[in-house]
Amino acid sequence: MTTKMTIEPEQQFSITELSAMFNLTPRALRFYETKQLISPQRIGSRRVYSKRDKGRLALVVLGKNVGFSLDEIKEMLDLYDLRDGQKTQLKLTSKKFRAQIQKLVEQKKQIQNAIEQLSHLCDQVENAIDGRDGPVKLTETTSAR
Amino acid sequence: MTTKMTIEPEQQFSITELSAMFNLTPRALRFYETKQLISPQRIGSRRVYSKRDKGRLALVVLGKNVGFSLDEIKEMLDLYDLRDGQKTQLKLTSKKFRAQIQKLVEQKKQIQNAIEQLSHLCDQVENAIDGRDGPVKLTETTSAR
DNA sequence: TATTTCCTTTACGTGAACGTCAAGCTAGTT
DNA sequence: AACTAGCTTGACGTTCACGTAAAGGAAATA
CATH class of the missing domain: 1.10.1660.10 (Multidrug-efflux Transporter Regulator; Chain: A; Domain 2)
Known part of the structure; x- marks a missing residue:
């Protein structure tokens, strides 16, 4: 059967x-x-x-x-295609992959950071809406005299 | 003083x-x-x-x-510069900002997804290392059969 | 058979984000 | 005075990731 x-x-x-x-x-x-x-x-x-x-x-x-470039993608695909290769090759592959993963982790942090910064700016704007029409106090990054 | x-x-x-x-x-x-x-x-x-x-x-x-384009960045900066404007303006600004934030949130998810996928591929490759017999072994782990 | 539909290759065009000269000014040093 | 360092404005070049015709082949349909 x-x-x-x-x-x-x-x-x-x-x-x-x-x-x-x-x-x-x-x-x-x-x-x-x-x-x-x-x-x-x-x-x-x-x-x-x-x-x-x-x-x-x-x-x-x-x-x-x-955000990977086509060249980077190609390299990873090529490496993956060699996944039945020699041990030395596989180790190199895994190393490169882990490096790319690390890049992504960093990128994710950057994005989280940007989300928070933008949220902050957004809060300021929205406070200004409810808090009547007056100038808003600025953060430490952008200070106008 | x-x-x-x-x-x-x-x-x-x-x-x-x-x-x-x-x-x-x-x-x-x-x-x-x-x-x-x-x-x-x-x-x-x-x-x-x-x-x-x-x-x-x-x-x-x-x-x-x-990953924002310079045009997008300019728009946000310009909007922020108008932060002492009319209520209607501020509402529009905050709306656009929230939209961008949403984009970032999506992007973050994409990246998390990519991290997981890549990690999975990477695991496959690393399993293959321990499972397979390569001629050269500068291995520190258990020598393959 | 004629027409339409979907595909092919070749090749030039495009927008974003700068890089890379070239030629010239100007303030400070030797 | 001559030189150098650092800046200025053009203006053309470059890479990436395709877009956009143009011209033509093959198969399905009318």
């Missing part, structure tokens, strides 16, 4: 289909291809994207959303 | 001085000036930056670090 092998049709997508899924343009996908971020199959001259391509693209978008 | 009014020399900075403080270039400051983000005094033709200019620049850098 076989478990549940239903020979799935191995989903495929055209360039416009896939780009639409990620709210991108076909042009963007072609561009990523020239940058070697994805390399779909071809049927004739047409690109056919697999589920795996879709997964990679998801990572690309993820990276973009947090 | 005055409290502690030591008639501070009202710190001023040259363009290279100020740019160095924020790890920027003089060119960047001039560029920000054309974009109306800061407008230092002039003594003769030379720019002289005040403490207030420094404060504004700090906000610019803060904004840049979290």
